[in-house]
Amino acid sequence: QSSVTLFGIVDTNFTYIDNANTAGDNKYGLGTSGNATSRLGFRGVEDLGGGLKAGFWLEGEIFGDDGNAAGFNFKRRSTLSLMGGFGEVRLGRDLVPSYTKVSSYDVFGQVGIGQFMGWSTWGQSTSTPDANGYRQDNMLAYYTPNFGGFTAGLGYGFDExxxxxxxxxxxxxxxxxxxPLSVTVALDRRDIGYNVAxxxxxxxxxxxxIGASYDVGMAKISALAQQSRFKDVPASSDRKVNSYMIGAAAPxxxxxxxxxYALYDQKAIDSKAHQLSLGYVHNLSKRTALYGTVAHMKNKDASNLAxxxxxxxxxxxxxxxSQTGVQLGIRHSF
Amino acid sequence: QSSVTLFGIVDTNFTYIDNANTAGDNKYGLGTSGNATSRLGFRGVEDLGGGLKAGFWLEGEIFGDDGNAAGFNFKRRSTLSLMGGFGEVRLGRDLVPSYTKVSSYDVFGQVGIGQFMGWSTWGQSTSTPDANGYRQDNMLAYYTPNFGGFTAGLGYGFDExxxxxxxxxxxxxxxxxxxPLSVTVALDRRDIGYNVAxxxxxxxxxxxxIGASYDVGMAKISALAQQSRFKDVPASSDRKVNSYMIGAAAPxxxxxxxxxYALYDQKAIDSKAHQLSLGYVHNLSKRTALYGTVAHMKNKDASNLAxxxxxxxxxxxxxxxSQTGVQLGIRHSF
Amino acid sequence: QSSVTLFGIVDTNFTYIDNANTAGDNKYGLGTSGNATSRLGFRGVEDLGGGLKAGFWLEGEIFGDDGNAAGFNFKRRSTLSLMGGFGEVRLGRDLVPSYTKVSSYDVFGQVGIGQFMGWSTWGQSTSTPDANGYRQDNMLAYYTPNFGGFTAGLGYGFDExxxxxxxxxxxxxxxxxxxPLSVTVALDRRDIGYNVAxxxxxxxxxxxxIGASYDVGMAKISALAQQSRFKDVPASSDRKVNSYMIGAAAPxxxxxxxxxYALYDQKAIDSKAHQLSLGYVHNLSKRTALYGTVAHMKNKDASNLAxxxxxxxxxxxxxxxSQTGVQLGIRHSF
Structure with a gap:
């Protein structure tokens, strides 16, 4: 049916990581999603007239290394939208508004060994669904139209x-x-209570x-500063992780x-980690690229980030x- | 390939239910499939010549609220058909013939809080796969052609x-x-033995x-009467549930x-439940609609239907x- | 998007097997993949210029009898390829090079009750992922171009x-x-260690x-000889299974x-099994066929192959x- 666009990406790579576990063993093999997250999706937009549009988006992750051994689903995005001059109202499971835009300052696009990891769950002892801050079930979100460069978005994910x-x-x-300038501020709160006696x-x-980027022509400079605060969680005192990132991408x-370069300042364990990432992406076409990334995570004191x-x-x-990694891969979009 | 039709529906809503559990708590959030069951499917028909056709149909449910967290499959329908002047022979997993046609008299289309619930499993203490009477694995079914308004279907689902x-x-x-007239009689038997000592x-x-509808022009009146009988099952005596429904839909x-209005007369526990549903569907286009439903389930004596x-x-x-619910949603087909 | 080909097969049949278990019970019902493995897939090739091409292939199995009750995935094939005058480099999960070509000599195409079963896992007491020898996760494979009839392929599947x-x-x-002639030699080694104390x-x-076929015009004669050797596995001594097959297909x-006819010589238990298969495939069109297969497995001594x-x-x-089976089914491609 002409109303559906089938789209996707397959990104598969060779990855090597030293000190891949506490025993200090190396590990290597085929990995996935080093330059873009592998995915398969179906989406469409219908013009309802009067400036109103309806749209759907179903997208699931692809694991090219094991053929989605854990099964295929649409947990990347499953939404219905009503769009118009007022902006967009979006219903369903999706990336949260406080992540989508601000995470775009990560020069490594939130994938692969080079990525900024401030949204990871390692700052937290027990996890609830989607506590990593990327996505949310049962969400009602609103995105404004673009007002002379200003955009904003709000989301509420029902706990049910x-x-x-x-x-x-x-x-x-x-x-x-x-x-050349882009600035974003994002804020969110998650209830991460735990209920198993x-x-x-x-x-x-x-x-x-808080993120910003500036395109100086020969390169685009990006920076992120982030604070995660945990309140009323067990084990030691309330925890805090401050993460910082600065990077550049040059054609x-x-x-x-x-x-x-990224710094993860884990206040609860009074330990820092430094991450340095260098990558090159070579476009074979608009749809296909080869890439290589080298990254080093320097853990200090009690930090053991991966x-x-x-x-x-x-x-x-x-x-x-510390941990050092290399990724060499292919990314192909369709 | 031109031989495949990709089709689907995403239907996501806001739902509120009071007395959502025995503690009397309310519950609200994003629900799915309030006006039509969300789905994604692939189907096609091939003309084999001589009036013979072959067709396939693969269809799975979509959960727009959580992105199919439990995984995607094709349990809604996975069939192969041979069709011709003789009718249709259908092989695979599908809705059973004793459900497809007769369930169409439910004014709420067997979805959402307003639906007639005679096919639910609540009349039964232990369940076997598909004991709800909707679908069946390993089924061989035959559907007649339309003989001047008369149609019929038969199915046999192998136990294996x-x-x-x-x-x-x-x-x-x-x-x-x-x-304006439509009448259907449907009958089935399921072996629901249980084998775990x-x-x-x-x-x-x-x-x-038994169902019937009559279109009086300004509205279509529908009615259903149904008896579920359990034989040779444990706990108390053999059980029986009589369900009745009458409704109307007006453009x-x-x-x-x-x-x-529906009445569920649960003989085994000598208790009745009454359900009253009111809904409105507003078509934004042929493919997209907004809808709202209010439903009330009045449980009497030991009945506790949801x-x-x-x-x-x-x-x-x-x-x-009792339980009262409200659903407000969007249904979008593609 | 025009860059994606959606393709698939649904093959559903009626199957009867006598002596379906050690109690000697018969079993019958709806089975799947008797003439070709049911599947759904997405694939595409992009021309990168200069003789270079990139391609992706995502393919999962379809179970038409139960609607993929265990969920849908892409475990049949999930690969990225770079292709050119040098041949093809393929990354991901796929059939192994030592299986793809040589298994094509099986007259029954490695599906249904008639198939040659040398690649089954019955020769092995404990199994690791994909130990049956068909497929492999995390594989890097290379296929040569065709040099005047000669082709070859190599694969390495990382253990990670x-x-x-x-x-x-x-x-x-x-x-x-x-x-008319085709000959193939294939060799592989798998590490099937087991690590649960x-x-x-x-x-x-x-x-x-080793396989070969010769097309004599009125029929194509095929033969396979195979040896599986297990080393350093527990229970009795090292094991060996020799399997042989000869068959013919005639339009x-x-x-x-x-x-x-196939012979399975299970050295470790000093027992043989003989399998005789007879089938007929009737093409209703290029895409659709009816088929019937009768097969008999004669187990001798301690052999109990199914x-x-x-x-x-x-x-x-x-x-x-022994075991005798009958399959009558439909295969439909799209």
């Missing part, structure tokens, strides 16, 4: 609990894009992210060079132990 | 057991459609459904108003406690 | 283990096709397969008659007991 609010999301962002608590995770012929090597199931090295 | 017949289905329907029995569930401008709020995981209120 | 090599695959094939070992499974009007009746979940009969 008979009592308590575990799993609820509230958040939003405001952004300004004008020529004897561990019962009613916690919160608050996140503030070089048919490709792009990427360089990024590089994000999807499809290789690595964990953090021992406390204070 | 080495011993016993748990899971077997036998059923069919006969219908007459002529101008110490609970071992070899039960049956028989279901007789109003670009929309349709729906009103329906409104069908898909995606909100409610249960019945306490015995004799 | 921090220690040990359980799950690793290494293998390849070389083939020669010229007019107290059963810990570091085994290997080596497989050598008859719009159809094809197939006849095949016919492959997918969708009917049969097991081997008792030791030395």
């Amino acid at each position: 609990k008979a009592s308590g609010h575990d799993g609820r999301y509230m958040g939003g962002f405001a952004a300004y894009d004008n020529g 004897p561990l019962v608590y009613d916690g919160k995770k608050d996140m503030l992210s 070089v012929g048919a490709g792009q060079v990427r360089l990024q 590089l994000a090597a999807k499809g290789l199931s690595t964990t953090g090295a021992g406390a204070g132990e | 057991k080495a011993s016993g017949h748990d899971g077997r289905y036998m059923g069919g329907f006969a219908a007459y459609d002529n101008g 110490p609970l071992v029995y070899d039960g049956k569930k028989d279901m007789l459904s 109003v401008g670009a929309g349709q108003v729906r009103l329906q 409104l069908a709020a898909k995606g909100l995981s409610t249960t019945g209120a306490g015995a004799g406690e | 283990k921090a220690s040990g090599h359980d799950g690793r695959y290494m293998g390849g094939f070389a083939a020669y096709d010229n007019g 107290p059963l810990v070992y570091d085994g290997k499974k080596d497989m050598l397969s 008859v009007g719009a159809g094809q008659v197939r006849l095949q 016919l492959a009746a997918k969708g009917l979940s049969t097991t081997g009969a008792g030791a030395g007991e």
